[in-house]
Amino acid sequence: xxxxxxxxxxxxxxxxxxxxxxxxxxxTGYPSLFWYVQYPGEGLQLLLKATKADDKGSNKGFEAxxxxxTTSFHLEKGSVQVSDSAVYFCALVHTGGFKxxxxxxTRLFVKA
Amino acid sequence: DTAVSxxxxxxxxxxxxxxxxxxxxxxxxDTMYWYxxxxxxxxxIMFSYNNKELIINETVPNRFSPKSPDKAHLNLxxNSLELGDSAVYFCASSQAGESDTQYFGPGTRLTVL
Numbered sequence: 257x258x259x260x261x262x263x264x265x266x267x268x269x270x271x272x273x274x275x276x277x278x279x280x281x282x283x284t285g286y287p288s289l290f291w292y293v294q295y296p297g298e299g300l301q302l303l304l305k306a307t308k309a310d311d312k313g314s315n316k317g318f319e320a321x322x323x324x325x326t327t328s329f330h331l332e333k334g335s336v337q338v339s340d341s342a343v344y345f346c347a348l349v350h351t352g353g354f355k356x357x358x359x360x361x362t363r364l365f366v367k368a
Numbered sequence: 369d370t371a372v373s374x375x376x377x378x379x380x381x382x383x384x385x386x387x388x389x390x391x392x393x394x395x396x397x398d399t400m401y402w403y404x405x406x407x408x409x410x411x412x413i414m415f416s417y418n419n420k421e422l423i424i425n426e427t428v429p430n431r432f433s434p435k436s437p438d439k440a441h442l443n444l445x446x447n448s449l450e451l452g453d454s455a456v457y458f459c460a461s462s463q464a465g466e467s468d469t470q471y472f473g474p475g476t477r478l479t480v481l
Binding site: 288290292294298299300301302305343345349354355356358360361363 | 458460462472473
C-alpha cells in the first residue's frame with residue numbers, strides 16, 4: 257500500500273542553520289507529493305508541492321525535489337528562522353484520488 | 369474571508385455526552401474530510417465526502433457519524449463520548465482531480481473529562 261516515512265523529531269536548530277527533513281514514500285505509479293506545515297494552534301497549510309518526477313517545489317525559502325529513483329522528497333531550507341518553528345508533514349496523493357497519505361510529522365524548534 | 373471554518377474551536381464535555389462539530393467551506397470544493405490528530409501530532413483520516421456521498425470511511429467507532437447536508441458543509445456527531453476521543457479534530461476540503469491540495473480548518477480541540 258501507499259505510505260510516507262519521514263524523519264522523527266524533534267529537530268532543534270539555531271537560527272540561520274541549514275535544515276533538512278527527510279521524507280521517503282512507497283506508492284504505485286506517479287503520485288503528487290506535498291509538504292504541509294502546521295504552526296502552533298493552527299490547521300495544516302500547504303507549504304509546497306511537486307506533481308512529477310524531477311519537479312522542484314519551493315515556497316518561503318523552502319524547497320523539495322521529487323526524486324523518483326530514490327522515492328524521496330526531502331525538505332530543505334538554507335537559513336531557518338525562529339518563525340519556522342512548526343510541525344512539518346510530508347504527504348502524497350494520486351491525481352484524482354480522494355485520500356492523502358500523511359507522514360507522522362516532524363517537529364522543528366528554531367532557537368534564537 | 370475564512371476558507372474552511374469549524375465550530376466550536378474548543379469543546380470540553382463529560383464522558384457519555386453527545387456532541388457535534390460543524391464545518392463549512394467557501395472554496396467551492398466537492399470533497400470534504402474529517403481528520404483526528406492525537407497528542408503526538410499523528411494525523412488520522414476518519415471520513416471523506418465527495419458531492420455529499422461518503423467515499424472514505426476508515427476504521428472509526430460507529431459512535432462517530434458524519435453528515436453532509438450539502439457540498440459546502442460536513443458535520444461530525446459523536447455519541448457517548450469516551451476519554452480516548454480527546455484530540456484535535458480537523459475538517460479539510462479539496463477539489464479532487466485538480467490540485468489535490470487539502471485546505472484545513474483551524475481545528476476543534478475536544479477534551480472529554
